[in-house]
Structures are given as C-alpha cells and as structure tokens.
C-alpha cells in the first residue's frame with residue numbers, strides 16, 4: 670500500500686509534467702479530496718498508508734487535473750470569504766479578488782443602516798447582485814448581514830441570464846441558510862420590476878476582452894464563456910449596466926462594479942461619458958490592482 674508521501678510525489682511529478690504551475694498545492698488538495706480530509710490532514714500524515722479506494726480516486730482526480738480541469742471543479746468546492754461554496758461548470762469559480770466587492774458592499778450597507786440612523790418604519794434597503802453566478806457575492810453578503818442581525822433591514826435580489834448559474838446560486842444560498850433571504854431572477858442585468866429603485870447595485874459581470882479569452886489559463890476554458898466574455902473592449906456588459914443606473918439607482922444610492930486590473934482608465938472614461946457629474950472612485954484589491962468601481966449620483 671502506498672503512503673501519502675509516495676502518492677504526493679507521484680502526483681506532483683504528473684502535474685508538473687502536464688504544465689501545472691501549482692503542482693504541489695494541486696496534488697495536496699486532490700489527495701485530501703480523495704481521502705475525504707483537508708490539506709492539513711495530508712501534510713501532517715505523510716507516512717500514513719492510503720487504501721486502494723482513495724488511491725484510485727486520487728488517480729482519477731490527477732487525470733482530470735492533468736487534462737486542465739480546475740481543482741475547484743474536481744473537488745466541487747471553493748472557499749470564498751471564509752465560506753465553502755459548491756462549484757461546478759454551471760458557473761464561474763469565485764475569485765479571491767471578488768472578496769473586495771463583498772467587503773465594500775458590507776461597509777456600504779452598515780454605513781447606511783448604522784452610520785445614519787433611519788426613521789422607524791423605513792423600508793428595507795434594496796440591494797441587487799447583477800450576474801450572481803454561483804452566488805458568491807449575494808450569498809456572502811446575506812450571511813454577513815445575518816451575523817450582524819441586519820438581515821431584516823435589507824431586501825436582497827440577484828439576477829443572471831444563465832438558468833444553470835441561478836440553480837447553483839440557489840443551492841449555495843440554501844446551503845448557507847439564506848435561501849429565503851435572496852430573490853433570484855433570470856433577467857438581463859436588472860430584474861424587471863416596478864418597485865422602488867435600488868439603494869445598492871453590486872456586480873461582478875464578465876470583463877475579459879473577447880480576443881483575450883484564448884490566452885487565459887486552460888482551466889478557464891472549463892468555465893462558462895458567458896461568465897468571462899466582456900466583448901470587444903471587455904466592458905460591453907458593464908457599459909450597458911452603467912447606462913441603466915440613472916433610472917435604476919435611488920437618490921443617495923451607489924453601484925459597486927468589479928473591473929479588470931487594467932481597466933481603470935477605460936472605466937473612468939466610460940463613466941465620464943455616460944454619467945457626467947457622478948463620482949467615480951476605484952478601490953484596489955489585495956494585490957494592489959484597481960478592482961472595484963464605486964459610482965454615486967450627484968446630490969440634487
């Protein structure tokens with residue numbers, strides 16, 4: 670019977686050969702998956718023998734990874750902002766840089782609810798996550814609000830044009846016990862409803878330039894093109910959403926839009942043209958790259 674160390678050595682060699690740039694990490698995560706444990710369990714027990722069943726599972730997982738499939742799809746789970754999200758090819762794998770969008774959204778909501786106390790009987794804040802994918806943003810924000818006991822003060826909606834992504838988002842919402850806190854809709858950008866305008870619009874829409882798609886790492890080819898393709902200039906979908914904001918956003922409302930790390934100048938130009946007089950700040954992510962655009966309409 671092979672030991673954990675022996676299987677890891679085989680896995681690392683196999684994945685290096687296939688071109689993986691994170692062969693050791695991938696092998697550790699996949700062996701942990703095969704053994705039904707976590708990565709620490711693998712690293713801490715390198716002399717332990719591995720039974721035939723888990724060894725075969727590891728072998729099958731290595732085959733998939735060597736063919737380019739992302740580790741997250743093989744494991745079926747991805748950590749995002751400290752929460753475990755179910756992931757599969759129905760939706761984009763949540764990226765760490767999107768945690769910045771969630772942090773800013775939480776701050777914005779708390780600032781509105783606590784920073785400027787509202788009169789008793791005020792209606793809940795209306796928040797929408799546009800392009801919800803597998804639910805990373807909407808579900809995490811809903812969980813954070815529940816922890817702060819603010820869930821009843823916010824009405825959260827989420828849209829996507831992919832019915833498959835919406836199904837996965839609903840599953841993740843239920844798994845995190847916020848299934849009854851988010852209204853999901855299959856809609857192009859904003860939900861079609863005549864209710865009050867939105868206080869907060871959140872969006873991590875596709876922003877990769879179409880001609881850059883073939884240059885992405887092979888793992889991205891397993892993700893839905895609809896989740897990545899931002900058109901010729903990368904900002905085609907975001908541009909359409911920005912165009913809706915004057916009608917859709919409440920007075921004092923804000924839109925928090927994720928962009929690519931090289932798109933700050935284009936985004937500023939787009940906002941200057943589409944929303945003259947609006948404020949446009951761009952926050953950096955942990956890697957120091959421009960990541961979240963914050964748009965606010967001018968006070969009347």
Ligand SMILES: C[S@@+](CC[C@H](N)C(=O)[O-])C[C@H]1O[C@@H](n2cnc3c(N)ncnc32)[C@H](O)[C@@H]1O
Nearest residue numbers: 763800801802805829830831857858873875896
């Ligand atoms: C980059 S993924 C982000 C998914 C998720 N918000 C996240 O951060 O992990 C973009 C999502 O936007 C959706 N999408 C693309 N065009 C859309 C549109 N016009 N209206 C609504 N959703 C759209 C895609 O289906 C995809 O799920």
